[in-house]
Each structure stands twice: as C-alpha cells, then as structure tokens.
Amino acid sequence: MDIVMPKMGESVSEGTILKWHKKKGDHVNRDEIIFEISTDKVDTEIPSPAEGILTEIKFNEGDTVAVGTVVAVIEANGGANINEKAVEDNAVISEPVKSQSAGEKKESYAVPETGTEINAGSAAETTPKSLVEKGSNSSGTLVEIKMPKMGESVMEGTIIKWHKKVGDSVKKDEVMFEISTDKVDTEVPSPSEGIVSEILIAEQETVEVGTVVAKLSTVEAKISAAEKTPVKNAGQSETEKEVEEIKRQYAGAAKTDTVKSSAQSAGIKPEQKASKFLSPLVLNIAKNENVSFDELDRIEGSGLDSRITKKDILAYIEKRNSIKTIEPAKAEEGKPEPAADVFKLSFEPSYSVNDVEKIPMDNIRQKIMQHMINSRDTSVHVTALIEVDMTGIHNFIQKHRDEYGKKEGIKLTYMPFIANAAVKALREYPLVNSTIEGSTIIKKKFINLGIAVAIEPTGLIVPNIKNADDKSITGLAKSITDLADRARNKKLTPDDITNGTFTITNYGVFGTIFGTPIINQPEVAILGVGTVTKKPVVVEAGGMDTIAIKPIMALTLAHDHRLIDGMLGGRFLKFMKDALESFNENSI
C-alpha cells in the first residue's frame, strides 16, 4: 500500500517531511504515527492507514515533496491480503482527521441544492451589496429621492429629520423629510406614492444638491414584488430562507453600527448624539474643552474609518481658540471669510453646570449667526433716521380696515404703505437697489422687496416680493401676508428667499421706536420701521407754530457706506417721508 503526502488544505501543494517515526522494516499498527510533516499552514503527524510492515521509505527527513507523491510503502500483514488489496486502491492515505479543513469539506460536499452551509457563507459575504442590487433590480419603478435645490446659490442641504423610515409607506406629497439649508428650513414631500426602500443619508448629514437621499419603491413595484414572492418562495428551498435570515441579521447589525454615510445608515437613531465612533480619549477631551457633539460631527477624522483621533480634536481646538485672535486682523484686511467657525469662540465659563442649561443651536440659528457676522464684517453700516407723520395713512386704515378685511381677506397694516413708498424711493434712487461685486456696482433693474419675518420662537427669515414695483398697495398687502404665513408654516419655496434687492424690517410691531438693522447681504441697505406712536409735534397752522398730536413713525435706513453716502441715504429717507405723508385715498 502506497503512503502519499497528504493534501493539508486547498492551497497547500507540498509538504516537508520533518521526521520519520518508523524506519524501514518496522511494524506499524493502524493509526500509529508513521511520520511528521510541515506545510505552510500546519505541522502535523501522519498515522498509518493500515497495519503492516513499512517496507520502503522514499524520502528523507527534510525533503519537500508535492502533495500526492508516494513517500513510503507499507506491506499489509499476510493473510488479510485479499481484503487489503481491495482497500488498497482507495487507501491513498486519507488526511488526518484533525486537519480536515472547511475548505476540504466544501470541495467534497458542494452540492448546490443542499449546500446550505456554502450558500449561506457566500451570501453572508456579499449581502450588503446584494441588498442594494436587489433594490435597484426590482426597480424599473424605484424612485430616487434627491436633495432638492433650494435656490440658485444653495449647493447643499442638511437632513434635519426623517419623517419616514425604511419600510414605511408614503403617499404622494406626504412629507418625507425636513431639510435645512443656509437659506431656509423646509419639508420635502414625496414625489409619488410608494414604500421607502432605502434611506441613504442619515439625519444631521449634509449632502450636495442632487444627491440621492432615499429610494422609494412605487406601488407598482410593490405589487409586482408581492406577486412574485410566493412563486419564488415555493420554488426556493430552505437555503433561500436562511440567506434571507442572514441578510436580516446583517441589516440588523448595520443598524446598531454608527455607520457614517453608508447605505445602511438609516438605522442611526435620532436620539443618538454623536454620529460616529468617538474614542474615550476624544470624548474626554471634548468634555474638558467644551466641544459639542455638533462640532465633533464636523471634525474630519484622520483615523481608521475616518475616526476622530486625539490629534484631530486637539488641532480643532487649537484652531478654534486661535480664531479669537485672528479675527480682528481679518476684518482689517477687508477680506472676511465666511465666518463659519467664529461662533465657536471659546469663552471661559464662570458658571457651574447646574446654573445653566446648554442648548445646542439649531441649523437656522447657526446660519443667522453666520449671516449676521458676515454682514457686519462686509458692509460699513451707517444708520440714518427720519420721522414720518403717518396721519393720512393712519386715518385711511382706521376708516377702511373692516371693509378691507371683508373685501380682500387681509388685515390692513402700515406695512404695504411703507413698502409702496420704499419701492417708489428705490425707483428714484436705484443705487440703493444694488449690489457690490468687487469694484463693480451691480445696479438692479428689478425690485425684489425683502420682508423680514420673525419665526417663533427664535428664527428670522427674509422672503422677498418679486417685482414689487409692479404691485399696488393692495397687491403688496397680499404679498406680505402671504409670505409671512408661508414663512411661519415652513412653506416657502427656494425662489421666495433668493434674489432679494432691498429689505424692510418692521420691529415697530414689537413697540420698538427705532433700531439700527443689519443689512441683508449682498444688498446695500435695509429699512427699519419703528412703531407708530402718537406724539406732540410742532406744526404750522395759519402761519403759527402750534403743537399737535400726530401718529409719528421713525424710519431708519441702515446703508452700506462703501456705496451709499449720507446724502443719498438722507435723500432716500426724505423721499419716503414725502411719499408717505402725501398719501391720499387716490393713491390706492
């Protein structure tokens, strides 16, 4: 009987004989160790397949031979010849049981139908991919939901909240998610009816406009899948189920994983604060240095799987702290950067944690903050003030308020009158209706009148009335009401908030007499409207100075002195004053 070098594994093609435990002529029992071999995988002892006498040793210790090579011959004991002979052909030494690897099993038992183990194994390997592929395959009717473009200059948006999760059904126009851009927060409705099949971008992640954020399988797809499934199931064996089970496990695993932006990130829990793995050390540093989770989210990690390392967070803190000292210099250079990080100025806290409540800023607040600082750093703000006698308009409103409410369905206020006067003034002094681009003045021939709208509890947004100069006072009144309503209900469209040319902010509604507003960039002026108060004023009546009581309003014009000097600012305000004071019923 030939003893051959056994195959010790799929990829092993040779073995080295380390040691012969028997020498020529020795008697060996079945399963007694004859020799030891070494391969790149294992060292192992080789037992005899049968009892007999070792009659020949073909290789010496230290020799390396190919798998299958005959290394020795055993002469079976006499008497058992016939039986042994029969065995002999097959008795090419079988591998020692110990070394029978999974790979070997695969080879011998790989029958596809019953090969559950093998199938399951390979399915497990490819599951994440195949899940995705499956989605797109069954999807002649798979709809991709993209990050919408929220305005000309808006390049990216942050998903604030998913209203739907994977597996949820949605109706057409039902809100799927909320987004926030640097301009506006808005809800995004579903373009069609269907089932959410994938959510690709997690909450708080920011992606470029046009990025696919979710996939929706439409109703047809669902039905066809439903039709197909039973048929498929009937035809598929246990293996299929097992594969599904493994897929489910994988999906589950991905859920608990804090995957950054993979296809599985739908599982990130909304209450979860940090969206990536943070090492204990990074967390400690963040705690000590008052680095918020929001900030941590923005730090780019240099570690394995983009983890934030100690180095990253320390570099961030250093940068954050240095902004404080760099800032004034920047302003002097007249090259203010988008002040993205300025709000992170660290101030040494002198309070105990129990005395304060820490509130992370929402996106809108952060954007407002950035816009305000940016404006302050961009424009040279100068504020001029003028008092306007609102008697004519006051009386008109008193007289026509009810009638107006009934006829037009809106509440008549001072605002449309002021807007109308502003439009006229802008037409008269178009330089106020312009923008600075480098050393060029862009004088606009259209007037898109921005109206600052306060959003409870702490927001502010400036939608604009397109071509306000085409509108009557009534038209302006309607537009203002409409914009304010939509702003408060998050129904503004991207168009509403882009391309404004001049802004009016009415802080008078809160009783403020006058203020010095900040210009809405890239505009060059903003009109502040104070409250209308009855005041004693000196008027001339019959050639005599006399004191009268009149509804007086302070208008302030904050203008950018880079372009608008005091003369133009003053003239603009005087023009408005004259227009408002000379109002009569025929104007409407």
Add this chain to the structure above:
Amino acid sequence: MAGKYDIAVLGGGPGGYVAAIRAAQLGFKTVIIDKENLGGICLNWGCIPTKSLLKNAEIFDTMKNHSADFGITVKGLEFDFSKIIKRSRDISDRITKNVEMLIKKNKIERIRGFGKLVSKNQLDIFNNEGGKFDSVTADKVIIATGARPRMVPAIPVDRKMIITSTEAMILPEQPKELIVIGAGAIGVEFAYFYSVLGTKVTIIEMLDSILPVEDREVSDTLAKSFRKRGIEIFTKATVEKAEIKGSMVYVSINVNSEKKELSADKVLSAIGVTGNVEGFGLEELGIELYKNHIKVNKSTYETNVKDIFAIGDVIGPPWLAHVASHEGIHCVERIKGLNLPDINYENIPGCTYCQPQVASVGLTEAKAKEAGYEIKVGKFPFMASGKAFAIGEREGFVKFIFDAKYGEILGVHIIGSEATEMIAEAGLAKALEATGESIIKTVHAHPTLSESIMEAAAQAYGEAIHI
C-alpha cells in the same frame, strides 16, 4: 526568469516578505529577492532563534533554582550546550522554510541572489561570486535590506572572540566569561541566557541604566534582579579599548572617569545596528540617506526617488520586526491607493525576553514629564497578584503613565513573567485611544496576570482593590 513585475521587493526579512505577501494579496505581480533564506535577521539570526535559546535558559533556571519551591527534586541536572544551540537552529530552519512556502503559495516569484538597482525600475541579480545571472524590471521597488550590527573602532569584532549577536547564538562552546557591551534588548537577553547557563557575565552600558529606553523603575528592577543572579553591571561606562591577547579579550572601560580593566574569553558587542545601504545601487540613483539609513516619507515610505520605497530597519529606528512588517503592509496598501491612517509611532510596543521580561508601549515617566505632561502614575506589583503567587512569578510590576488632564494613556510598562504577552492589551488600548477608565471598567479574567494591568490603571485613580 527575467521578468517584468508590478512590485519588486529587495530583501526577505519580516519587512520584505510581509510586504511581498500583502502585495500579492492585493493583486500585484510581485518578486522578492534575497540571497539568504527568507525571514531575514528576525527568523534566521534574531527574534526567533534567540527566543528559542531563552526558553532553554528559562527551563533550566526554573529547574535549577526553583524546583524545590514546587516540591520537585531534581538530581543530576545538566544540559548539553550544543543541543541547545541545535534546537535554536532547527527551529530557525523550519520557520524560514515555512516562509518560503508562504511565498510560493502566494505565487510570488522568489529569486535567490543579490539584487542591485541599476536603474529606477531595473534590478540586476548577482550570485555569491558576483556574477550577474538575472535581471528584473518593476514599476515599484521596495527596499527592505534591513540592518546589521554596528561596528566601532574601539571594539574590533573578529567574530570569534569579539562577537556579534549572530555568533553569540551559534557558539561552539559555552564561554566561561562573557562581557556584554551595550545593554539594549539584545545585550540584556544574551546576558541573561549565558548567565543562567553558568557563564560569568559582565554588562557594560554607556548610559545610566540598562535597557536605557525603558522606564527607569523598570530598568532598576531588572538591574537588581540581574545583580542577584551574579551579573556584574557597569553603567555610565564607555569602552576605551578591547584587545585580543591569546585566548582572552581585555576590555578597558571608563566608569565615572575611573579606569577599569576587564577580561573574558568572549566579548559580545551589542551596541546597536546600522542600515544596510551599501551595494544596492542606492548611491548611483541618488537615493537620499540619513545617518546610514534611507530617508523616506513616513506616510508613503517613498524615498526621494519616485517609485522607490523603503521600509524596515534600513529606514532607521525603531529597528523592530513588527514595525518593519507594518511598514511593509502600509507601504503596499498606499501603493494600491488604499486610504489609511499613517502608522502611529507612539504606539509601538517594545519587548525584551530575559527573565523577568520587560515590555512597554508609549512614554516613560521621564519622557512624559519632559514632554510637558502633567501625569498620573498607577502601579501594581505582581507580588499582590493571586495568579503570580500561584505560579511562583512574583517579581515585577505593571506601571501606567496617564495624562492627568485628559486621561490619555501615555505609557504602559511591565516587568515580570509574560510581560511581553500582556503588553498587547496596552497597545490596543492606546491605538483605540482608550483611557484609564476604559481599562478599569473592562472585566479582566481571574486569576490572570493581566488583572494586574487593570489594577495598575485603577491604582492611578485610587481605585485599586488588591493593594
């Protein structure tokens, strides 16, 4: 055999052969060139054969000095020095053959010869007689030629009486007396080995402690243990002259400006290594060197010549096999374009395999202070460990250095039995930027020596239970 390859690896040590296998795994057509057996110094003349020798010493030490502690009586205990050496060589032979097989399995072309860069992309291969017999071209070349013992004029190595580590592991006879110059890991390990076998050993170290890169407390503990064994130690000692006269070597040293004359039948020079940068065509190609090592960008491992890379001992400290392997993998993965963070050289464990073993990762107490950290130190002696008691290995301790401000693990130092195995936990903790708390709150199995790591961390925060 002349062929064209994606990657040619020059040198088959733990840097080179690992780089070659990783390259093959990533689909590169790869060739590896080395005139010796694969495995480099590590498998042939370093890590593995010396650890084999040390195991013999450990067993003998236990049987000779501690068998009574365990109630075992040993009579007629003796050893056969030549068999000790043979065991070490056999192990080395076996393991290098395994590497050859791994190379074959990964379908890497193996050329046995001396490779020399004749151009940026071409290597000529020479036999031992200097005859060119082959030439290969490759898009990228990785130089992994390693390092060799450093020589200085004051110590004229003849490889018979004044020897290097290579000869020290294949001496035909056990020396009666051995002077070890240099108390780094290599020197200290041989000092231990020969001392256990009965050789009278003297260590000479230039700096102020043995294992000078280790934490001072660790070095002092080891020195104490060595002195107890009868090893004589001179620190802050410089060798002025070593001379062979007849069958003895005479060494003149200067200790604290005091001259001293020592003699022994063998002197081991273990004063560090220097890069193998000569003869490979590096100068001709203008590859920039730095202190006898190749200068590389430690992010890509590329030299100043495009498409020529270098890894391992030849690029300089910390001359460690595990670093070379990681650099090899990193280098190849970068060539492949994989995005991965650079190797963090602050998190590399260092091990010395004498008894008690020494292992550490990160900063020593002194270095941490020097770096300006305000530190917190935690220490736990094996004396207080139940497992250490049970196995009769009560020597040594675990020491943690924390940054007091953020709780970062700055350094972990272990001296004691199995220290080299236990350091892995500290390495992982540092790599994952764990803090003391992470270690304290990790449940460690009882009874193990590793519990001492948890206890040492806890001790820094006043939370240790068993001391």
